[in-house]
Amino acid sequence: MRPDPVGFIKANMRLVPVPALPEIQLYTAHPGSGLRRLVDPEDHADAVDDTPEPQPPYWAYAWAGGTVLARYILDHPKKVAGRRVLDLGAGSGIVGIAAAKAGAAEVIAAEIDRNGVAAIRLNAAANGVEITVVEKDITTGPPPPVDLVLAGDVFYSSEVALRVIPFLDRCLASGLEVLVGDPRRSDLPLSRLRLLAEYQVPDFGEAKGAAGKPSGVFSFEAERR
Incomplete structure (x- = not known):
């Protein structure tokens, strides 16, 4: 099973201010986030053929x-x-x-x-x-x-x-x-x-x-x- 996204984001991403937008903080990916575990179906042995293709992790960046x-x-x-x-x-x-x-x-x-x-x-x-x-x-x-x-x-x-x-x-x-x-x-x-x-x-x-x-x-x- 893919990781629970809420728990994964809290554990693996950093809550930081957005460059040029310091009024807003976002959970943002960094080199150690391991986002592939969340979005890559090849990392999950129980994936089935009709599992939708994951979207690119555009939500993880500004x-x-x-x-x-x-x-x-x-x-x-x-x-x-x-x-x-x-x-x-x-x-x-x-x-x-x-x-x-x-x-x-x-x-x-x-x-x-x-x-x-x-x-x-x-x-x-x-x-x-x-x-x-x-x-x-x-x-x-x-x-x-x-x-x-x-x-x-x-x-x-x-x-x-x-x-x-x-x-x-x-x-x-x-x-x-x-x-x-x-x-x-x-x-x-x-x-x-x-x-x-x-x-x-x-x-x-x-x-x-x-x-x-x-x-x-x-x-x-x-x-x-």
Whole structure:
């Protein structure tokens, strides 16, 4: 059996402030965390053929898009104050935590990975905020009853982008505001985005001490006819 994610995260990851975001602490992986034990099915002799492939442990690190979106929210709390907020593809929960800290009336975090779900709950508790976690892919259906959608690092592949864009279009059609955080990855639909702010923050996968490049916070706009 795979380890219990809650116990594993508490025992093997470090609760540390996020670089460029000291207001928020996350359980973060380090070289001695042994994350492979949690996510690699080859390490479990009783795995069966129909066991779902584990998601990459993106929830174990602060990514640039989520970091800048969280930074923007904390710098502009009026964007979320008193509003119902969806953190789409929440990962570690960093964006939803920022929204809750900035005064959102309610935060819903959508995350499909069981380990990510555990991390969101632990990270929210560590930061003293409440987040409702939805453990399923919500992009195939209508938007939940919220006022604002926050999407950090959701354009990391063409496959995901093709699934996310129609959902965000349904959000716009329902009158919801959509903000995106991303370090300008290749599948980012720049023609649909209006730049609101830029921050220079580290991204997952960059060499330690690397200068990095500016990452943007954008408003997702309706397609021009």
